Amino acid sequence: MSEKPAPAAESVTAEKPAADGPAETEDEQRKPMPTLLEQMGGISGLIYSSVPIVVFVLVNYLFEWQAALWAAVGVAVAIAVARLIRREPIQPAISGLFGIAVAAFITIRTGSAKGFFAFGIWSSLVYCGAFLISALVRWPLAGVIWSTLNNTGFKWRADRTARLYYDIATLVWILVFGSKFVVQQWLYDQDNVGLLGLARIAMGYPLTAIAIAVTVWAVRKADKRLAQLAADEQPEPTTRQEPAA
Incomplete structure (x- = not known):
């Protein structure tokens, strides 16, 4: 007589790793994404x-x-x-x-002591120019960076309203970096190292936090706009009529 339970046992053993795989994937998906502050x-x-x-x-x-x-x-x-x-x-x-x-x-x-702040000053000018050019060519950098980091695509560029939200966020970044350069460059020319350090700290994270808040607002408004457009494009379900008796 041939023994049949053995293949069944082998089948159970072979299927077990497949059951463990999705469980690990679900655990990884449950891990919350680190916030910007945590990063x-x-x-x-x-x-x-x-x-x-x-x-x-x-x-x-x-x-x-x-x-x-x-x-x-x-x-x-x-x-x-x-x-x-x-x-x-x-x-x-x-x-x-x-x-x-x-x-x-x-x-x-x-x-010179003021040279300690030169890199940050000119970096602000470079960033300001990059955001400005991106807005002029209709690729607002606030939206491009956010979409690239989150791998959400660039569908928002096809809609004028959604793109406008990212234009606003990009404009805020232009103002932040532009103001940093103007104020700190003036202090640099005045050779005032003490105020340079104060301006570097005071105009650093506080202004950046404001720009990030506006960017988050723009993302939410743009996503809401795209979701509304997608819902409007969905065909209305047709009701099936029962044949008359």
Whole structure:
């Protein structure tokens, strides 16, 4: 006699991994996407990013720019190492450390304390120009960046109203970066290092938070508009008439 239960046991064993696969996928889908604040390192990340600037301004006031420069670099490195040891998001610290390194290089090349802020000032001008050009060519950068990061496509460009929302958000970013450049460049020309540091912090995350809030508003309004258009394009269901008796 041939034994038939064996193939059934093999079938159960073979099907078990397939059952485990979707469960793992569902667990991954349940994980919430990190918020923008979390990607920036949280509240602590925002505070830490300002510490090297504050240290530079204070030490430069008490001593010379050389001591202020090394103090700022040392603090930036210490923050990065501390976040690494505490297993906190390291990307914001690395970005901040890179910015401080570039600022240090420019400061050494110029031989002046105000050179510490030159990179940030001219970066604002570049960003302002990029957002301005994108608005002029009808590819508003606020919508392009958001759609690219979230992989949602660019259907909003086909609708004038939806694109207008992203135009508004892009305009806000233009004003943010433009105001940063104008104010800080004026302080740079005045050789006022103390006010430069204050302006760098005061015009940093507060203005960026406003621009992000407007961008989120634009995304919601544009998505609502596209959803309404999609609903209007759906054909109305036809009612089936019963034949007369």
